[in-house]
Amino acid sequence: MQAKPLVVRDLTIHYYTLHGVVKAVRGVSFAVGRGESLCLVGESGSGKSTIGLAVLGALPSNARVVSGKILINGVNILELSEKELEEIRGKEISMIFQDPVASFNPLFTIGQVLSDIIKYKLGVRDKNEAKKLALKALSEVGLPDPERIYNSYPHELSGGMLQRAAIAVALATRPSILVADEPTTMLDVTLQAQILDLLQGLRRKLGLALLFITHNLGVVAAICDKVLVIYAGSVVEYGPVDEVLLSPLHPYTKRLIECVPRSSVKTSRLKYIPGSLPDLRKDYPGCIFAPRCSEALEKCSRIAPKFVEAKPGHFVACHKAVKAG
């Protein structure tokens, strides 16, 4: 069996701030295979975006990977130099971001960015050839009139078009992995579905390994094969998307799903999870969710639960869930 394009093992990332060391990611492991899509789900501040940046070797300067491995097509990128990382970005892994408008430099046309990437990443020096490839990339993401988009500045296009253009730019160099950090959060609902469909189609067509970062469980259901639920930098649950969404094992996942407002159920109040994220500067001997957990047992705050396979392919880190299962 061929190695999976993206493998992350026991990743631990700390932020060094004026107020102390923030342990943002605490031993996270996962893998994404060819044509597979994995969703990282969690609240804001759970460390999911940090993981996304780390996978590209693009962490902010005050963050450091303390331990773990990030293997991209078998190569541990944590051991690469900045120059070698530059080589890998775009070619083997690329990324799209939450804000499509801010993702483009306002002073350059889409075509300029696209042509530059094709020039530097694919080594196409011929201008006409580069333009041809660029137009092809733009039409691939379903943009009408690629010629016009090519010559447009970001402010002349809508958010939805820009997100498509961003996908075109990210995939023009045919990376095997695409990291999508909340790419639909800033778009309105009809556009969200279109962008998700597009990503879904491209994933199948190109055999893309898709790492999808979101806090929106509706989006998770639409695009993912597997789900990794993250709370305060730790993995609490992992499994196939139907399993996790329909029969969640971890109390945190259950609460998260309960928080999604449903039009079919009439409720007077929106639900939320009481309490807030724990102080990430501290270490916790037990389950990190225990203080907010309504089902917590006595030992939860003392002993860290092991991450075990409760059902085939469905993993959870929870004393109670395992006991019940």
Next chain:
Amino acid sequence: MPVSKEYIIKRLLLLVLVVFGVLIITFVITRIIPAHPELLWAGSHPTEEQLEKARRQLHLDKPIYVQLYYYLTDFIKGNWGVSWRTKHPVLKDIATALPATLELVIVAFIMAIIIGVPLGALAALKRETWVDHVVRVVSVLGASVPVFWLALILQLVLSSWLGLLPGAKRVDEYVVIETGFKPITGFILFDSLIQGNFAVFTNALKHIILPAFVLSMYPFGLSARMTRAVMSEVLNEQHTRSALAWGLPKRVVIYKYALKNALAPVIASLGLSFGYTIIGAFMVELVFVWPGLGLYAAMALLSYDYPAVIGCVIVVALIYTVINMIVDIVHSMIDPRVKL
């Protein structure tokens, strides 16, 4: 070019308005000051008859609004009066002096941008390292050292003591005479270059280094500080991170993409610093005996030469307005979101 006709018309109207305003102000000031121009006009020991004639010639015998009428029409006709000091028409004097000043200011600005922008960018890239600190100290010093002091010190050290560079004038006369150099536009560097007269060119180049360097200190400091500030902001923006994530090489992202974002505000601030630089030019020209507008205006001020002073004020106001227009147009060329 994204510049509309309306914009050009608006700007030209503004230009007229500015000049009109300056004319009114200078008119009022010269009428308030209790001077007796007819005394200067008529020469020493005039008879009452001569004075009467002088008043008639200067329209001083007419009501004030008629005087204003003559003042404005004379200005439009290009009759800006005769300098009391040089006895030449003011407009002719200015036409001779202006290219010298413009050449000096242009060279100073080019030096400022060529050194200031890359240094500012470097400081932004190496934030909080010794490079950043050195650039900060140098640029703050550059922007705050008094021009006349720096001019005198450099003249003393580099020219007087070490004899490395000439410390006065635009060009040595003997080179001009020996090579038979004839100025065309009055910009010596430009004229000598298109005539292929390299002797005059190198001579003029040596002369311009010191005064231009002194004059460039303020715009240099400004552009370095400005570039650093805008660059550090741009480097933290999402589009910089996206470009890097998409695999564009770092040098391309910085020197092609981010630098262009930094350029517009830097150029705008340099345009605004132009007024300050002209004031600097007055001092620099005085110290380096540079035969430009600054020296001319300074001498005119010191000898109460009102027509010359007014002429200089109007020309500087004109240049200032035109520079602002150019800055706007350049901005619109850099930034496609700006529509003029």
